[in-house]
Amino acid sequence: MVSSELVISQAEHKSRIEKIRDQLKKSRCAALYLTNPTRILYATGFSHISTERPLALVIPQEGAIFMMGPHLEEDHVKQDCALIEEFFSYPDYPGITHPILHFVNVLTRKGLAGSKIATDYVDGAAGGWGYRGPSLRDLLHQAMIVDGKDLVDTLRLVKSRQEIHLLRESARWAEKAHDILMENIAPGEHDALIGLKASYKALTEMMKKLGARYRQLKWGLSPVVVGCRGQVGPGSAVPHAVFSKRRIRRGDVLVTEAGVEVGGYTCELERTMIVGKPRPREKKYFETMLRVQDAALGAFMPGVACSQVDAIARKTVEAAGLAGALRHHVGHGIGIDGHEPPWLDPGEKTVMRPGMVFSCEPGLYVPGLAGFRHSDTVMITKDGMEFITEYPRSLEDLTV
Amino acid sequence: MVSSELVISQAEHKSRIEKIRDQLKKSRCAALYLTNPTRILYATGFSHISTERPLALVIPQEGAIFMMGPHLEEDHVKQDCALIEEFFSYPDYPGITHPILHFVNVLTRKGLAGSKIATDYVDGAAGGWGYRGPSLRDLLHQAMIVDGKDLVDTLRLVKSRQEIHLLRESARWAEKAHDILMENIAPGEHDALIGLKASYKALTEMMKKLGARYRQLKWGLSPVVVGCRGQVGPGSAVPHAVFSKRRIRRGDVLVTEAGVEVGGYTCELERTMIVGKPRPREKKYFETMLRVQDAALGAFMPGVACSQVDAIARKTVEAAGLAGALRHHVGHGIGIDGHEPPWLDPGEKTVMRPGMVFSCEPGLYVPGLAGFRHSDTVMITKDGMEFITEYPRSLEDLTV
Numbered sequence: 001m002v003s004s005e006l007v008i009s010q011a012e013h014k015s016r017i018e019k020i021r022d023q024l025k026k027s028r029c030a031a032l033y034l035t036n037p038t039r040i041l042y043a044t045g046f047s048h049i050s051t052e053r054p055l056a057l058v059i060p061q062e063g064a065i066f067m068m069g070p071h072l073e074e075d076h077v078k079q080d081c082a083l084i085e086e087f088f089s090y091p092d093y094p095g096i097t098h099p100i101l102h103f104v105n106v107l108t109r110k111g112l113a114g115s116k117i118a119t120d121y122v123d124g125a126a127g128g129w130g131y132r133g134p135s136l137r138d139l140l141h142q143a144m145i146v147d148g149k150d151l152v153d154t155l156r157l158v159k160s161r162q163e164i165h166l167l168r169e170s171a172r173w174a175e176k177a178h179d180i181l182m183e184n185i186a187p188g189e190h191d192a193l194i195g196l197k198a199s200y201k202a203l204t205e206m207m208k209k210l211g212a213r214y215r216q217l218k219w220g221l222s223p224v225v226v227g228c229r230g231q232v233g234p235g236s237a238v239p240h241a242v243f244s245k246r247r248i249r250r251g252d253v254l255v256t257e258a259g260v261e262v263g264g265y266t267c268e269l270e271r272t273m274i275v276g277k278p279r280p281r282e283k284k285y286f287e288t289m290l291r292v293q294d295a296a297l298g299a300f301m302p303g304v305a306c307s308q309v310d311a312i313a314r315k316t317v318e319a320a321g322l323a324g325a326l327r328h329h330v331g332h333g334i335g336i337d338g339h340e341p342p343w344l345d346p347g348e349k350t351v352m353r354p355g356m357v358f359s360c361e362p363g364l365y366v367p368g369l370a371g372f373r374h375s376d377t378v379m380i381t382k383d384g385m386e387f388i389t390e391y392p393r394s395l396e397d398l399t400v
Numbered sequence: 401m402v403s404s405e406l407v408i409s410q411a412e413h414k415s416r417i418e419k420i421r422d423q424l425k426k427s428r429c430a431a432l433y434l435t436n437p438t439r440i441l442y443a444t445g446f447s448h449i450s451t452e453r454p455l456a457l458v459i460p461q462e463g464a465i466f467m468m469g470p471h472l473e474e475d476h477v478k479q480d481c482a483l484i485e486e487f488f489s490y491p492d493y494p495g496i497t498h499p500i501l502h503f504v505n506v507l508t509r510k511g512l513a514g515s516k517i518a519t520d521y522v523d524g525a526a527g528g529w530g531y532r533g534p535s536l537r538d539l540l541h542q543a544m545i546v547d548g549k550d551l552v553d554t555l556r557l558v559k560s561r562q563e564i565h566l567l568r569e570s571a572r573w574a575e576k577a578h579d580i581l582m583e584n585i586a587p588g589e590h591d592a593l594i595g596l597k598a599s600y601k602a603l604t605e606m607m608k609k610l611g612a613r614y615r616q617l618k619w620g621l622s623p624v625v626v627g628c629r630g631q632v633g634p635g636s637a638v639p640h641a642v643f644s645k646r647r648i649r650r651g652d653v654l655v656t657e658a659g660v661e662v663g664g665y666t667c668e669l670e671r672t673m674i675v676g677k678p679r680p681r682e683k684k685y686f687e688t689m690l691r692v693q694d695a696a697l698g699a700f701m702p703g704v705a706c707s708q709v710d711a712i713a714r715k716t717v718e719a720a721g722l723a724g725a726l727r728h729h730v731g732h733g734i735g736i737d738g739h740e741p742p743w744l745d746p747g748e749k750t751v752m753r754p755g756m757v758f759s760c761e762p763g764l765y766v767p768g769l770a771g772f773r774h775s776d777t778v779m780i781t782k783d784g785m786e787f788i789t790e791y792p793r794s795l796e797d798l799t800v
Binding site for chain 2: 216
């Protein structure tokens with residue numbers, strides 16, 4: 001693996017497809033009809049830009065795996081993905097004949113029109129943006145259409161060695177990108193600009209080092225994303241801020257984020273930073289947040305319910321008398337999607353298993369002052385957890 | 401408008417809401433329940449990062465506009481959007497009580513549980529990623545849930561003066577970004593790196609010039625996106641390529657793209673370029689593509705069916721004997737979403753009206769050689785069309 005491309009191997013994709021087929025047999029489904037880009041990528045390694053143009057991958061219990069999609073993806077699939085054996089194209093959307101009618105014709109020719117079909121999109125044809133169209137259920141009266149999301153998503157819960165390898169590589173470069181970001185943080189700078197600059201510098205280093213081993217799979221200006229995303233000063237009190245209305249000032253609390261897509265997988269690394277000398281109030285929130293993250297990290301263990309990690313974090317916050325500063329649960333699974341099940345949430349009964357990967361990111365938010373959140377990506381091991389992101393967490397290390 | 405922030409004014413959002421309410425009255429719906437981030441942004445100016453956490457905006461026929469969503473968006477909404485008068489939060493997803501049950505409780509308290517409700521997401525609660533949950537229809541037995549996408553989307557078809565203003569500002573910076581990209585194109589460079597570098601330089605200039613007037617509304621590393629997206633040499637023959645496996649070489653055909661988000665709106669500017677002296681075959685495809693784009697542009701006119709523009713382009717390609725090189729229709733509407741109705745497609749009966757904005761991007765693709773596509777953003781006027789993107793189109797101007 002070390003000398004080859006940083007993507008999931010074809011052998012692993014074949015094994016994923018075999019597992020899906022085993023489940024199709026068990027549930028007596030003739031085929032799995034997938035429309036979600038993440039699930040298609042997980043099953044086959046094929047990545048595409050999802051638009052209003054419907055596209056579906058069909059994995060029959062037996063026989064050729066095929067895709068139905070717009071003409072503009074045909075050469076792309078043929079070049080990139082040998083596992084997809086046939087491609088049935090329609091000219092474009094909306095077309096004189098609606099694309100989903102083409103799909104129905106293909107499914108009929110394939111003998112699937114009267115079968116039990118599992119799908120991840122029961123009620124449509126999986127086009128985004130301005131897509132409109134009838135549902136598959138309305139068109140395939142003889143078929144039995146059932147929810148098949150879990151045929152893929154249960155496989156995604158525990159990460160394979162290859163997946164962990166890609167996440168670790170992602171983390172190494174996220175750490176590098178974060179170092180570069182830190183060098184560029186200074187009063188008077190705008191976080192959007194230093195984030196973009198640091199992303200460019202980190203991508204330059206990464207591509208120089210990895211060369212042809214690296215290939216970006218997901219659509220986006222840059223596979224390296226590092227910055228503050230508007231979480232600057234009082235803006236950091238809004239966990240999902242987008243853009244800062246002002247430049248960085250001395251005394252600001254910043255919440256950073258760094259992620260790098262490697263083979264479709266992206267880790268999550270976030271840090272609370274302080275520009276200049278921290279004041280007592282900021283120090284108190286920072287130290288509490290760190291204590292809460294430590295408490296949560298201490299609870300990661302095979303056999304522990306996900307809800308338990310959140311409960312321990314919450315208890316630690318309450319003991320500090322800061323329950324009013326909570327805005328969200330402790331974290332989420334992570335892999336190809338930025339957020340994946342299972343959730344570190346009071347409502348999540350899933351029990352942790354070795355190979356599950358989570359973000360651990362308890363946050364404290366004080367409107368008008370700042371937000372305080374670190375996020376680390378961690379993996380459950382046989383007897384505890386291991387950091388995938390390895391980065392300083394102390395106030396001293398994160399004061400610039 | 402000139403000295404204020406480059407976003408849609410609150411007055412215009414109020415007028416959009418009034419139009420939505422007029423339609424609610426006409427269709428005897430008590431409320432519109434919106435979950436799509438673009439539609440929420442269009443109606444209110446509020447932009448958020450859509451995740452697995454469900455979020456819905458409710459515009460009742462009369463009374464307070466309210467939002468139901470995760471706790472972590474509450475401060476965000478209060479700070480950013482005065483039009484949203486109330487926010488009903490749930491702790492997080494999945495929660496001990498599923499968020500959509502919170503939604504149902506709020507709708508019940510608001511007296512809407514037995515009403516006719518229009519929605520853009522009949523079958524769910526609008527969470528992405530790993531979201532799972534019952535549909536609104538299954539929970540609100542007494543309500544009549546109807547498709548309400550068009551209550552917003554028909555308004556979006558014709559752009560207002562403010563929208564055109566933002567698209568023009570977007571185009572000015574996309575042109576600037578493309579200039580910078582061109583300066584950086586050279587054999588030996590990787591398109592991902594020069595794209596990211598040019599995006600950084602263009603954003604720096606834009607923020608310096610626009611200062612506090614500029615605010616990025618949509619989540620993303622950079623509101624300026626310029627580059628080739630893997631459309632380098634033979635890679636340009638794949639319209640939706642993602643990443644180039646190799647560096648730029650002398651003789652390569654490149655297809656570029658440039659877009660800048662201003663107030664939520666992004667124009668589309670794409671150019672076919674040649675590195676070094678074009679060979680006769682490339683020249684033939686380039687000149688044909690240009691002739692086809694000219695033919696299509698000549699057809700933009702109020703009263704003309706959208707399908708007609710595509711037909712004229714296709715006829716021009718066929719006359720050149722290159723019909724086999726087509727992979728997609730001529731273009732699409734554009735605004736807040738990168739692709740919006742109406743489509744310049746054989747199946748689109750919509751008739752062009754002044755104020756509609758389209759991409760015009762006929763493309764010719766030759767597997768193994770290259771792709772040839774310019775994209776311009778144009779607006780329908782009283783008696784024809786006007787370019788929103790104003791950029792050189794000739795082979796001479798685009799040879800580096």
